[in-house]
Structure formats: C-alpha cells, structure tokens
Amino acid sequence: MxxxxxxxxxxxxxxxxxxxxxxxxxxxxxxxxxxxxxxxxxxxxxxxxxxxxxxxxxxxxxxxxxxxxxxxxxxxxxxxxxxxxxxxxxxxxxxxxxxxxxxxxxxxxxxxxxxxxxxxxxxxxxxxxxxxxxxxxxxxxxxxxxxxxxxxxxxxxxxxxxxxxxxxxxxxxxxxxxxxxxxxxxxxxxxxxxxxxxxxxxxxxxxxxxxxxxxxxxxxxxxxxxxxxxxxxxxxxxxxxxxxxxxxxxxxxxxxxxxxxxxxxxxxxxxxxxxxxxxxxxxxxxxxxxxxxxxxxxxxxxxxxxxxxxxxxxxxxxxxxxxxxxxxxxxxxxxxxxxxxxxxxxxxxxxxxxxxxxxxxxxxxxxxxxxxxxxxxxxxxxxxxxxxxxxxxxxxxxxxxxxxxxxxxxxANEGIQSNILEITGIWSSLWLVLLAVFLIGVLAPRVTGKHIFIGMVLGGMVSLYLPYTLYYATPADERISFMWVGVPGMLITITLPLLLSLLWPDVKSTEGLTLWSIKNKSNTSKISDPVLVN
CATH class of the missing domain: 1.20.1730.10 (Sodium/glucose cotransporter)
Incomplete structure (x- = not known):
C-alpha cells in the first residue's frame, strides 16, 4: 500500500x-x-x-x-x-x-x-x-x-x-x-x-x-x-x-x-x-x-x-x-x-x-x-x-x-553545481598543508622557519596543481577518490622540513611553543593556559 x-x-x-x-x-x-x-x-x-x-x-x-x-x-x-x-x-x-x-x-x-x-x-x-x-x-x-x-x-x-x-x-x-x-x-x-x-x-x-x-x-x-x-x-x-x-x-x-x-x-x-x-x-x-x-x-x-x-x-x-x-x-x-x-x-x-x-x-x-x-x-x-x-x-x-x-x-556556469561535496573536498586540500605546518610547529622543535617555509610553499603548490591534473583534467571513470587529492601536499609539507632540519640544522628557542617545552614546565597547573613567548 x-x-x-x-x-x-x-x-x-x-x-x-x-x-x-x-x-x-x-x-x-x-x-x-x-x-x-x-x-x-x-x-x-x-x-x-x-x-x-x-x-x-x-x-x-x-x-x-x-x-x-x-x-x-x-x-x-x-x-x-x-x-x-x-x-x-x-x-x-x-x-x-x-x-x-x-x-x-x-x-x-x-x-x-x-x-x-x-x-x-x-x-x-x-x-x-x-x-x-x-x-x-x-x-x-x-x-x-x-x-x-x-x-x-x-x-x-x-x-x-x-x-x-x-x-x-x-x-x-x-x-x-x-x-x-x-x-x-x-x-x-x-x-x-x-x-x-x-x-x-x-x-x-x-x-x-x-x-x-x-x-x-x-x-x-x-x-x-x-x-x-x-x-x-x-x-x-x-x-x-x-x-x-x-x-x-x-x-x-x-x-x-x-x-x-x-x-x-x-x-x-x-x-x-x-x-x-x-x-x-x-x-x-x-x-x-x-x-x-x-x-x-x-x-x-x-x-x-x-x-x-x-x-x-x-x-x-x-x-x-x-x-x-x-x-x-x-x-x-x-x-x-x-x-x-x-x-x-x-x-x-x-x-x-x-x-x-x-x-x-x-x-x-x-x-x-x-x-x-x-x-x-x-x-x-x-x-x-x-x-x-x-x-x-x-x-x-x-x-x-x-x-x-x-x-x-x-x-560562468560551467558545471560547478555538480557534486558539491566532492568539489569542496578537493579544494579543502590546502587545509592539510596548513595543518602540517601547525603539527610541525608543536611536535618538531628542531624545525625552524627556513625549513617549514620551503615545505609550505612546495606543499601548497602541489595541492593547487593536483586537483586539476588528478580530477578536472581526468575523465570521470579514471579519477582517483577525491579524498586522496590533498594527501601528497600534506606529506611534502611534513617530510621536507624534517629532512631539511637534519641536513641544514639551525637553532631557535622554542620554550613554551612546542608540546615538549610545555610538558617540561615546572608549574604544571598552568599547562592548560600557557603564555606564548613574544
């Protein structure tokens, strides 16, 4: 019925x-x-x-x-x-x-x-x-x-x-x-x-x-x-x-x-x-x-x-x-x-x-x-x-x-309306580059500005280039999943600065700016509200 x-x-x-x-x-x-x-x-x-x-x-x-x-x-x-x-x-x-x-x-x-x-x-x-x-x-x-x-x-x-x-x-x-x-x-x-x-x-x-x-x-x-x-x-x-x-x-x-x-x-x-x-x-x-x-x-x-x-x-x-x-x-x-x-x-x-x-x-x-x-x-x-x-x-x-x-x-009206979830997912790949920068910031104290800047620029360029080559310039039945498009840029932004920090070492104080320096603070009651170093 x-x-x-x-x-x-x-x-x-x-x-x-x-x-x-x-x-x-x-x-x-x-x-x-x-x-x-x-x-x-x-x-x-x-x-x-x-x-x-x-x-x-x-x-x-x-x-x-x-x-x-x-x-x-x-x-x-x-x-x-x-x-x-x-x-x-x-x-x-x-x-x-x-x-x-x-x-x-x-x-x-x-x-x-x-x-x-x-x-x-x-x-x-x-x-x-x-x-x-x-x-x-x-x-x-x-x-x-x-x-x-x-x-x-x-x-x-x-x-x-x-x-x-x-x-x-x-x-x-x-x-x-x-x-x-x-x-x-x-x-x-x-x-x-x-x-x-x-x-x-x-x-x-x-x-x-x-x-x-x-x-x-x-x-x-x-x-x-x-x-x-x-x-x-x-x-x-x-x-x-x-x-x-x-x-x-x-x-x-x-x-x-x-x-x-x-x-x-x-x-x-x-x-x-x-x-x-x-x-x-x-x-x-x-x-x-x-x-x-x-x-x-x-x-x-x-x-x-x-x-x-x-x-x-x-x-x-x-x-x-x-x-x-x-x-x-x-x-x-x-x-x-x-x-x-x-x-x-x-x-x-x-x-x-x-x-x-x-x-x-x-x-x-x-x-x-x-x-x-x-x-x-x-x-x-x-x-x-x-x-x-x-x-x-x-x-x-x-x-x-x-x-x-x-x-x-x-x-322009060139098909942007189709599959909006995929479109926003593809162009959100740049978020992964920024996330990689912040992860390196809090987790990798040996990486300094010159290392991360190179990684961020190259990772960002890759994340802007891949959506076209892997998606828009590829027939629909030959495309990889849209959720993979941002991963290469993120990996470059993470791995390249880590390698550069080993090959091109530099020193900068990271007191209070990384996870490890917060952990080492003697006043653990203030861990939740650290004051950043100017």
Missing amino acids: NFLSASPVSSGIMLSMLDWIAIGVFLFLVVCAAMWARFQQKGRADFFLAGRSMSWVVVTFSTFATLFSTISFVAIPGEAYDHGLMLSLTLIVGAMFYPLGVWLFLRFFFNTQTYTAYEYLERRFNLPTRLGGAMTYCIIRLLYGGTVFYAAAKVFESLAGWPMIATVLVIGVFTIIYTATGGMKAVMITDTIQGVIVVIGIGAILYTLLQITNFDIQGIYTYASENGRGYEGVVQPEFYRMNLFDRFSLWLLLIASITTPLATLSADQSVLQRLLASKSYKHARRAVIVNAFTAVPVVGMLWLIGIGLSFLYTSGKTSLPSNIESDHVLGFFISSHLPAPFPGLITAALLAALMSTIDSTVNCIANVIHCDFLVRLRVVGNNSNHEMLVCRLLSILIGLVCVGLAVLMTL
Whole structure:
C-alpha cells in the first residue's frame, strides 16, 4: 500500500504568507542583533573577538553554524540518497579526535592577546611563515565562500525559484551590512539564532518523513542495507584495501576523521576566532567538546533523512516524478508534505546556514588581513583612532569580493553545481598543508622557519596543481577518490622540513611553543593556559 497519494510535480518550495512571515521574523532578529552589538564596540577586540566575553553556549552554537552550510543541508541528504551512509562514518569517528585537537593546539592560543592562529606561526617560526599561512587561509576561505554562495544560489533557484544573481546580491549585501555593523558579537549572536533554526528545520523534516513512513526506522535502514547504502561496507574486504580509485575506504576514513578536527582547531581562523571570543580557555574547550558530540546526532538526522527519502521514493511506497534529480528530492518532499509555516522555516534555515558561512568568511578574513598584514607590517597603526573604520571597510571589501566571486561563478556556469561535496573536498586540500605546518610547529622543535617555509610553499603548490591534473583534467571513470587529492601536499609539507632540519640544522628557542617545552614546565597547573613567548 502506498504511504502517500499522488504528489505535485513541482520540486520547489511553495511559500505562503505565513512562510514569508517566518522568514521576515528571522531577518528582523538578525538586524536587531547587529544593531545591539554595534553599541557594544570600543575597539578591534570587540569587533573581531566580541570582547572575549562570550559564554560556551553561544560559542557552541556559533561554531556549529560556522561549520554547517547550506550545502550541508542539501548535499548530505543527496549523498545518502545516492550513495548511502558510509561517508557519515567520518562524522562519528571524527568527533573522537576533537579532544586531541584541543590538547595539541587550542591551549597555545589562549591566555594571550592572540587575535589569529597565524601569530603563533611567527613566534614559533618566522614572519614569512606567518604571512604565508595567513595568505593561504584567505585564499581557501574566499574560494570556499564564493563556491558555497554560488551553490546555495543554485539551491534557492531549484527549491524556491529565486533568480541566482538576485539571490547572491540581496543576501550578500544584507550579510555584509550586519557583519560590518555588529562585528563578531553580532555574527555569533546571529549564528546562535541560525543554529537553532537549522536544528528545528532538520527536526521538522525528519519528523514529517518518519510520520509518513509510520516511524519505521528499522525498515528504512534494512532497505538501505539491502541496496548497498548502509554500513555493510565495513565488513567487505574492499573496504580495507589500499586502492586510490575506491571512493571510500578505511584509510580514507582515518585520514578524514583525524585531519578534519585537527585542521579545524589549528588552522581554521573561522572556528578559532569564535573560540578566542570565549570568556576563558575552559569555556572554549567545553564548546569544542559539546559541539563535536552534539553535531553527531544533529547532522546524523540529515543522513537519516537521505536514506528515508530513498526508502520512500525508490522502494515502491510512493512515486517520484521522473524529472526530479537527487539534489532536488528534499525540496520536492518539503513542498509536497510540509504545511506552512514549515517551508518558510526551512527556507529561513537555508538562509541562516548561508549567512553564517558568509559572515564568518567576511569577519575572519578581515581580522586576518588587519592583524597579520596591516598592523604587523605597520601599514596601519595598532589601536589607532581610525581602527574601527578600517575594520568595517575591510569587512565590506571582503564581502564584496566574496559576492563578486559568486556572481562570476554564476555567469560562468560551467558545471560547478555538480557534486558539491566532492568539489569542496578537493579544494579543502590546502587545509592539510596548513595543518602540517601547525603539527610541525608543536611536535618538531628542531624545525625552524627556513625549513617549514620551503615545505609550505612546495606543499601548497602541489595541492593547487593536483586537483586539476588528478580530477578536472581526468575523465570521470579514471579519477582517483577525491579524498586522496590533498594527501601528497600534506606529506611534502611534513617530510621536507624534517629532512631539511637534519641536513641544514639551525637553532631557535622554542620554550613554551612546542608540546615538549610545555610538558617540561615546572608549574604544571598552568599547562592548560600557557603564555606564548613574544
């Protein structure tokens, strides 16, 4: 017996007046948060780090919103619908490595006046390494921000029928205004609102889906497993072999699960800036741990939605129009089966996820440019009378660049929308280079600035070159797994400086800057909050 009667053919979200009211209330709250935060600012510490006054609850929601994007909302159910649950293992296993990232990296950034992660690289190595790391971050985040903006505009075009360029311009300008007005405090407060809306939206979709399928979770998973979309792959011999052409394997699971949390807590200023805005190291540590383990059930709901939609539409329980692609199945389900104001709430959740990605990109790149380049190179004075004006102008400029990249991608329209998970995975390979630099910094005291800078440059060049040669210039059926693309650059960045330190020895004090010098401190009660050597 069919669970549902015939459904409408449209794949878009049909918004009623009640839906638009829900969206309007969300945008109004964002504006109020920005205006309130505007009057709390007295300097760049308030603008970029919210005066280091945020509680772990706000930091937790803000961090989740930063790591979650509109693409996550659509691409994860699409991945589960097409390929099943195997990639979700990285979410589950990766949560276990966040405490390691806290222990290795986070404590180096606290109890100091550090504004960016890359200040540590100068103290540990030299100025060129700091500038190289900061520049690499800006490149990664601008590319990611532009790609997410473009892909999100595609999502809104397919789900709600909004014109792409108009979506980019309107949402972009709105986000730039509230970010430049309210700074990090406004960003984190709105991130909290956005995070709550995202969770409610996911919950509403999942509850409706389970209600339609009579809450038959066991039946959903059994169907997925019978069709090769469950976790049965872990007992297959192929899962344990070293084959670069396998889409997913034990080795890729370990690489992704270990490197993602470590890179997030060492090199990703977008996350670290929120953690540095905490009241203390204790608050930041709690936010990391709570976020890591609560993200598992929240994002896990999206994976369940994906296989639930597959069960609903491919098992013969109900029909799906032939013109609906996997990326549009979620929109079709929302428009067909969720009553008002839930479609509006889902649209607001998608807007929230997009705005969180963009406001994070804008504020954090502005902070890096201001602190690591303009102030450090004495282009502008530290704590000058025009400091706040410079910070706001930087935020506006970065926002316009991000919007411009999205518009260019929209006009070019050369297949970027296909397989967004793979695209973002490929270009995230530069994160592995930055992670390698920070790992060498805390674990290898014999490596100095001249060694690591050479490794970082060569590793970065390889990571920029390989996505083209191994992926875009290779036929689809001849490509290696996208998850291997960043590994060579990381290995070069790690091994080359270690070899150079043996062949070309140098000496520099690393007291308080490596894991070993912290361990050797006599006052072990202060291990959690070391003060970096200037």
